[in-house]
Amino acid sequence: RQNRAICVSATGVERSSCIDARFGQAAHLLLIAPDTLEVSELAGATRSASGAGVHAAQAVVDSGARVLITGSLGPKAQQVLDAAGVDVYTCGAIAIDDALKHLDSGDLQRIFKSK
Numbered sequence: 001r002q003n004r005a006i007c008v009s010a011t012g013v014e015r016s017s018c019i020d021a022r023f024g025q026a027a028h029l030l031l032i033a034p035d036t037l038e039v040s041e042l043a044g045a046t047r048s049a050s051g052a053g054v055h056a057a058q059a060v061v062d063s064g065a066r067v068l069i070t071g072s073l074g075p076k077a078q079q080v081l082d083a084a085g086v087d088v089y090t091c092g093a094i095a096i097d098d099a100l101k102h103l104d105s106g107d108l109q110r111i112f113k114s115k
Contacts, residue, residue, distance in 0.1 A: 004066035006032045006103070007086075008096055009056075013041055015100075018093045021071025024052030031063050032100070053077035060086060069099050069108065078111070 009026035011018045015037065020026035029042040042059050053073055057080035060068055068081060068088045081088055089108040091099050102108045 004034060005064050006034055006067045006069065006100070007042070007060045007063060007065035008032065008068070008099065009070040010096060011093075013039065015039060015096045017096055019069060019071060019091055019096060019099050021093060023068075023070040023073035023077060024054075024056045026056070026070070029056060029059060030096070031065060032096070037100070051076075054080055057081050067103070069096075069103065073111070 008030050009020040009023050010028045010030050011020045013028055013030065015032075017028075020028070031040050031042055032038070042063055054076050057073070057077040061080060061084040066086060068086055069091060070088065071090060071093070073081075073088065078088070088111040089103060090111050091102060091108050099108065
């Protein structure tokens with residue numbers, strides 16, 4: 001993980017929760033400290049009525065996360081994340097802990113790698 005903050009779209013607020021397939025409308029966006037695996041929620045990041053994906057993407061950028069794990073995201077959110085240098089990976093509805101293991105082992109599908 002190279003000591004980079006990791007953001008995940010999640011169905012709950014624990015690492016046993018699953019990855020939420022919906023990025024902008026995810027139940028929660030969580031920030032995970034790579035060295036301690038401490039979890040904190042990006043409050044209000046997924047509560048936007050319109051432009052939810054862009055709003056959530058900006059919250060990820062503002063959090064300092066360098067990696068995002070989610071199910072899918074739209075092109076406008078992708079543009080925001082790409083411009084900010086965030087690498088985005090996708091996976092199914094698996095536990096966050098499992099997604100982190102797959103990230104470490106290089107087994108997650110990269111949606112795009114930032115320039």
